Amino acid sequence: MLTTNYFTFCVFCCLLYILLFVPISYPAGVPVWKCDHSLNRSLCLLFAQDMALLIVVLMCVVCVVSGRDQCPRNCYCGELGPHGVICTGGITDIPKNVPADTVYLVVEYTNISVIPTGVFNNLHKLTGLLLDGNQLTSIESGAFDGLTNMSLLSLSSNPGLSLTKVDPSILKDIKNLTSFLAKENKLGIIPTNFFAENKMLREVYLKSAGLTKLQTASFSNLKNLVIVDVSKNEIDNIGANIFTGSLKIQTLNLSNSQIKSIEPRAFETQEEMRFLMLDHNMLVSVRSALLGLRNLLTLALNDNEIVSLNKDDFKELVMLNSLDLSNNELQNTGDALANLQSLGSLTLNNNRLTKLSFKGMPLLTDISVSNNLLQSIPERLDVITHARILDISNNPIQSLPGGQFASLKSLLKLDISNISAIQDGGLAPDALTGLHSLVELRVERNELSKVPSLALSAVKQIEILSLSHNKIQTLDENDFVSVSNISNLQLANNMLAKVPEKALRPFTNLTQLDLSGNPLVHISGWSFGNSTTLSSLRLSNAKLSVIDPAAFHGLKGVHSIDVTNNNLTWLPGDLLKYDRAFPFYLYADQGNPWYCDCQMKPFSQAVNVPGQSVITNIHCSGPEKFKGQNLGDIPLANLTCDCEHQEAPSVDTSGSDNKTTVGHTAKLKCKVSGCPTAHLFWTTPRGFVISPHLTKYTGYDVQDDGTLVIMAAVAEDAGNYTCTAANYLGKAEQSHKLKLDIIET
Incomplete structure (x- = not known):
């Protein structure tokens, strides 16, 4: 250049x-x-x-x-400022005519394998040298001689570079070096005193550097060293004198390094250390290893193999604010945590704890003990009066008595998902008493058959409520009356067969509603009423086959609706027929068998208008001639059906059984006519909505011809059954009453 x-x-x-x-x-x-x-x-x-x-x-x-x-060939001068040079490409040697006034030199992604002696001799003003992403295998003695002003050296991403082939004194002339990077290499072992002459060194980054050992004095007597990252290596053991004399280290990252042991007092001289990462290793204990870390703020010990804690393991960590012990093998913490007077965040997820006490930790604000074996609520909740987050989910807690959380008046988030006590007896009416500041409540995976409305009346101020992954079948109009301020309601993966509009009426601030994963075959007109505040609606992974034209009318503030992974073949043209002041996203393409014929013509015509605000992307599954094509690319005139006379469907239930006996079978006929072919579904007296090949309810079956078979009828099966059929031209339904005779024994 x-x-x-x-x-x-x-x-x-x-x-x-x-x-x-x-x-x-x-x-x-x-x-x-x-x-x-x-x-x-x-x-x-x-x-x-x-x-x-x-x-x-x-x-x-x-x-x-x-x-x-x-400027040298294959180099770019001035790209990094008036004195910066970047060299890249197929070169095999360091360019010899780099301008003498270069301050910043980058030689990256080349075929250079050797850095020879004296190659940078004329670059006395150089302060930054980056040799990343090359093919380096050797650095000759004296390669960096004369670079007395250089503060940054990076040798990262040279997979063939090993320090066994490098002169241990190559850095001796770089007296002002402050940052050294050699990530993603195969360095092997750092020679003792490798950094001995670099007294100004502040940062060392050796992540994924292929280190197999940290020798004694590898990082010793570096009085300005602040950050050391040797994560993702194969170090095995941390000796006692590796960091001796380096008194200003504040961040030490040893995570993911297969460390099995740490010698006692290995960090004793590091009183300035604030952050110590020992996560994702193979430690079974930390006996005496943490002594001396009086100013440590964050300690990560998660994802190790720690089985037990000694009462003195953390005794000198008087300033510790965050402790993560998740994903270990702990069965008991004993008194090891009782000395942590400054601890604010405690994470103990995925251990084997059977009990836990918060004694001695008055400043705790964030607590998570999910996925343990706790038989009861942790002890001494009265101590953690400053708690903001408490997660005790996924524990076999046997009892959840009323007023248990009454002392947690500052608590903002409570997760009591998958609790044995709730699964056995539901959520007690007074279980949430005293939680006057609670904003988010999660009661997931508890096999609830209905909304725990009485318990919710104690937390009227909540804004986020998740009842996902339960067995709720119906929503009552009074279920959410006491929590009308909710903005985010999650009811995913329940057994809701329909959306009763009355149940949503109490909400005044609802913005997000998740109904995904429910057996919703049909969304009727105005199902969501005038929920004008709703902005996001999720109906994915349901069983949808029919959405009425007016299903989303009234949702004038909604900007995204997700109907992916359903059984939709067409959508009505009037589905989104109302004004919007912003783009509207309809997520529909994935997982639906869209059939691009006459039934999709009105919808395509409605949304594929220049300047319209509806954004969607639908690809056809059929007919064969349009398979894989985008609906918007198919001319409207080509969206046709084979019907000679198109018409809305009609339904006939004649020939159905009028009565049966408890324990016996009944068959209800449903003959559907009309073209194009309509989707059919039955609604039972018990509230189930059953569609052929889509929904399965024990004791029911819908045959290919639309006949509903009730096997071994029970008393609740008596009543009105409605057969509904719909295509893009309209919908028809007819009811049939079934009586049951009870045989007296």
């Missing part, structure tokens, strides 16, 4: 061209080559000689300037 001065040289060349080939005039205006024998001839020749001399001088000057600043 050309530098600015080399460009200047080209401009001068053009000027010289003009001077040489355009006639030069002397003062009288007579061209040089027309000098005659007049008295002015001497003056004319003298002028020509002067001009020639001027041209020669200018050429020399320009050549000197342009030659001095020419």
Whole structure:
């Protein structure tokens, strides 16, 4: 590439061209080559000689300037500022003509394998050198000699680079080095005193560097060292004198390094350390390893194999604010946590704890003990009066008596999902008493058959409620009256067969509603009423086959609806027929067998209008000629059906059984006519909505011809059954009453 001065040289060349080939005039205006024998001839020749001399001088000057600043081949000068150079590409050697005033040099992603001695000798102003992503296998002795001003050296992403082939004194001349990076290499073992001459060093990043051992004094006596990252290596053991004399280390990352043991007092001199990451290793204990860390704020010990804790393991961590012990093998914490007077965040997820006490931890705010074996609520809840988050989910807690959380008056989030006590007896009416600040409540996976409305009346102020993954079959109009301020309601993966509009009426601030994973075959008109505040509606992974034209009318504030992974083949044209002031996203493409025929024509016509605000992307599953095509790319005239006469469906239930006996079978007929073919479903007296091949309820079956078979009828099966059929032209339904005779024994 050309530098600015080399460009200047080209401009001068053009000027010289003009001077040489355009006639030069002397003062009288007579061209040089027309000098005659007049008295002015001497003056004319003298002028020509002067001009020639001027041209020669200018050429020399320009050549000197342009030659001095020419950028090396395969390099870019000025990209990192006026004194920055980037070299890349297929080069195999460090360029030799890098400008001497270069301050920042990047040589990356080349075929260079060796850094020879003295290759940077003329770059005395260099402060940053990045040699990342090359093919380095060797760095010769003296390669960095003379770089006394350099503060940053990066050797990252050179997978063939091993320190066994590198002179241990290669950094001795870089007295001002503050940052050293050699991530993603195969360094092996760092030589003792490798950084001995780099007294200004502040940061060392050796993540995934292929380290197999940290030797004694590997990082010792580096009095300005602040950050050390040696994560994702294979270190095995942390010795006692590795960091001796490096008194200012604040962050030490040893995670993911297969560490099995830490020698006692390994960090004893690191009183300034704030963050210590020992997660994702193979530690079975931390006996005496943490002594001396009096100012440590964050300790990560998660994802190890720690079985037990000694009462003195954390005794000197008087400033510790965050402790993560999740994903270990702990059965009991004993008194090990009782000394942590400053602890604010405690994570003990995925252990084998059978009991837990918060004694001695008065400043706890975030507590998570999910996925343990707790038989009862943790002890001494009265101590953690500042608690903001409490997660005790996924524990076999046998009792959840009323008023248990009454002391947690500052609690903002409570997760009591998958609790044995709730599964056995539901959520007691006074279970949430005293939680006057609660904002988020999660009661998931508890096999609830109905909304625990009485218990919710104690937390009227909540804004987020999740009752997902339960067995709730119906919603009553009074279920949410006491919690009308909810903005996010999650009812995913329950057994709701329909959306009773009355149940949503109490909400005044509802913005997010998740009904995904429910057996919702049909969404009727105005199912969500005038929920004008709703902005996001999830109906994915349900059983939807029919959505009425007015299903979403009234949702004038909604900007996204998700109906992915259902059984939808068509959508009505009027589905989104109301004004919007912003783009509306309909997530529908994935997991639906869209059939691009006449039934999709009104919808395609409605949404594929220039300037419209509906954004969707639907690909056809059929017919074969349109398979895989985007609906919007198919001309409307080509969206046709084979029907000679298109018509809305009609339904006939004649021939159905009028009565049966408890324990016996009944068959209810449903004959559907109309074209194109309509979707059919039955609604039972028990509230089930059953569609062929979509929904399964014990004791019921819908045959291919639409016949509903009730097997071994029970008393609740008596009543009105409704057969409904719908295509894009309309919907028809007919009811049939079934009586049951009870045989007395």
